[in-house]
Amino acid sequence: MTELSKSEIAEIAGKLPIRTRAFIDGEYHPAASGQTFATVNPATGEHIADVAHCGGEDVDRAVRAARRAFDGGAWSRAAPEHRKEVLLKLADLVRAHAAEIAVMESTDVGKTISDAMDEIGGEAVSYFQWYAELADKTFGKVATTGEDALALIVKEPAGVAAAVLPWNFPFLMAVWKVATALAAGCSVILKPAEQTPLTTIYLAELATEAGVPPGVINALPGLGETTGQALGRHGDIDVISFTGSTEVGGYFMRYAGESNLKSVGLEMGGKSPFIVLDDADLDDDLIEHAALSAFWNAGQNCSANMRQIVDARRAGEYVERVTARANAYKVGDPLDPETEIGAMITSEHRDVVMGYIEKGRAEGARLVAGGATLDAPGYFVRPTVFDGLTPDMTISREEIFGPVLGVLPVRNFDEALAVANDTDYGLHATVFTRDIDRAIHMARRLPCGTVAVNGFTEGDVKTPFGGYKRSGSMARENGVEALDQYVQTKTIWISVGAMDAVS
Ligand code: NAP
């Protein structure tokens, strides 16, 4: 929700802090090649700005700056209290600029202003605060030894980390990675998705204003095949933290294998189930969560619970109620505070989503809501509901990344579990039941990173988020666990002379 009025939003939109160059070593630079690419407003199709297209030379420059800063120690060896203070200041700066960042995000991404305000003024601020506080509250260990040794297990910042980002939550995904990497003491290079560079570049500027030293945070707008690949293959980057598609995640493993074997953390796609057992209350709360799980961020969400697996005895009523909710959504201008569903990121992506909807029909699913675009210049798709999905249909198997919800009726608990697990992905699942024993057995048998019971949620900053199977590597975002992506573990074994020798 946002308390901003339409006129306040319009005023902010007229003076956005749009930065179009790369941010390297505390300063803005054009791409060495002079090349640019366009970023577009998906809600109108209008050009917003031409942004520097960073190539190998720019990547080298940023890596050199990041390495120099890391080796210099102003951040990597700073007292944790100092890192905490700077990150808290950054939280304050993000809060102070939340409205303008949110309007810029909404304009660049096509997401609703109310979601953008939640993500930036709410979540992003809390991430910087939480990791700031963690910076001086994480400790190493001392192993048990005989008297002849003292064995320390210490954590050290891993070095130069590159964060390669998706377009669906550009600022928030940048913050998830930056807050953690900076708390750990790393230098960071951000590579935003080509469709959504604006708020990421600005984040680097704000971090610098907060006191992050030059070189410790850099932002390189550019394309995947050039900028992304150059980072993936760079010999002096220690860590890649990637969020995006499963296909490109695989490329980063290959890049690492063919270069310096850098550590690669992957957060990728999903095809998550929303399971409604026969005893669940089909009340307004459940229906709201069902719709939210599929339609939040116009379905452009890695944890979208598109596969709604519902006990057949309840499926008729369920479809009717979810359809009514879908039809009630307000779709359109993302800068209108009342809008609930914004645009698809590009016209090509809208066509992909519409292609899946056609495929669903052709393969025999029953379209009961939506299935159409908006008669407007932007790239909108109406919230769409299918009934009668079967597990083998294309729309039951492939990630659509659009506002599509499909109902798969099942006979019982065992079939619900089998259908839920019939996927290559393992990011998220939701289970609705009044029976706590069934909820726990279900949660234990779902191979995925997050299981939500009786409510759709990804958890919060304190709880790790990531995927099993093809949804992720062993890396996790959020929680204390997220620090593991950005630290090395060192053993310091100190041999201790005999007591006789010192007494
Ligand atoms: P994507 O196409 O994989 O792109 C992600 C990033 O990788 C972008 O910065 C992209 O740059 C870059 N990239 C693309 N091709 C590359 C290449 N050949 N080499 C190096 N880098 C390359 O994914 P997306 O379409 O932006 O995002 C949607 C996907 O992200 C979905 O599958 C979604 O499920 C997943 N996602 C996962 C999570 C999670 O936490 N698990 C969260 C959000 C999204 P360009 O923009 O220039 O192509």
Ligand code: MG
């Ligand atoms: Mg854009």
